[in-house]
Amino acid sequence: MPVKVICTELSLPWFQVNALTFLPEPSSSPIKTEWAIFTHGYTSHKGDCLNWASRLSESGVPVIIFDQPGHYLGSFNEVGSLEEFKNHAHELFGEAYHRLQILMDQKIGESNFPAIKSVILGGHSLGAFTAMKALKLDCFQHLNRIAVGIGIGIGQRQATHLFETAFYEKTLAIRRQLVSEHLDSKEIFSWLKQAKENFEVSNERMHLITGEDDVVVGNRGLEAFVEVLEKNNNQVTFEKPTRLPHHEPALATAHLFSFLKNHFQWKS
Numbered sequence: 001m002p003v004k005v006i007c008t009e010l011s012l013p014w015f016q017v018n019a020l021t022f023l024p025e026p027s028s029s030p031i032k033t034e035w036a037i038f039t040h041g042y043t044s045h046k047g048d049c050l051n052w053a054s055r056l057s058e059s060g061v062p063v064i065i066f067d068q069p070g071h072y073l074g075s076f077n078e079v080g081s082l083e084e085f086k087n088h089a090h091e092l093f094g095e096a097y098h099r100l101q102i103l104m105d106q107k108i109g110e111s112n113f114p115a116i117k118s119v120i121l122g123g124h125s126l127g128a129f130t131a132m133k134a135l136k137l138d139c140f141q142h143l144n145r146i147a148v149g150i151g152i153g154i155g156q157r158q159a160t161h162l163f164e165t166a167f168y169e170k171t172l173a174i175r176r177q178l179v180s181e182h183l184d185s186k187e188i189f190s191w192l193k194q195a196k197e198n199f200e201v202s203n204e205r206m207h208l209i210t211g212e213d214d215v216v217v218g219n220r221g222l223e224a225f226v227e228v229l230e231k232n233n234n235q236v237t238f239e240k241p242t243r244l245p246h247h248e249p250a251l252a253t254a255h256l257f258s259f260l261k262n263h264f265q266w267k268s
Helices: 046-058 082-107 126-134 166-175 185-197 221-231 249-264
Strands: 003-011 016-024 034-039 063-066 118-124 144-150 205-209 235-239
Touching (some): 016 082, 034 046, 034 082, 034 126, 082 126, 118 126, 126 144, 126 185, 144 249, 185 221, 221 235
Parallel strands (some): 034 063, 034 118, 118 144, 144 205, 205 235
């Protein structure tokens, strides 16, 4: 299915980021009633979600992917403080949804696509966590919604992130400069671990995909997070591909599409 890619920006009072929209053109087959919004993990950029967006949009799903605030590989924009990031980064999913609505109306026209019925909020690692928080935003409450998290769990090992393993030891000094100084790795990882252990979102639908070889999440890290989510009455499913290392989220594309195709019963 032909897809039009449009560059855009998302703005909130606290930060501004870059985004890409993927709009299926309804010339060959109908646009689906599910829309998807994705973002990336710590120190990375929206390009990590490119394969997900391409695969879904080619099947008729409108998609928007965006950069996390204060992540310089994606957008040269700052964050004012760690507290602003913690309190408001997930709200970019709502802003992305509104921007996607506007672009669909402008570029395709309301008469050429069906009304949205469901929204897919997803991300990798840090992005997965913010996607799950975004399930409770007011703008999504009238929709069927699901969060899909790639490479997420509660680490059960001494190291709290890939940066603190030998894998990235040699590039650590550079990688810590790829984000705002307000997003220091030690503070981000500490906050994320505590926030996941005390996760408050409840009564939502979630699907997690974390590799058996994910050295960040580690052994039983995925299962530990699932236990927390299920205690809050969330409906959770998960899968553990044999090969899905933490630093290669693009490898989750086939797993992501296969799950969504079955979940929404897409014919193609």
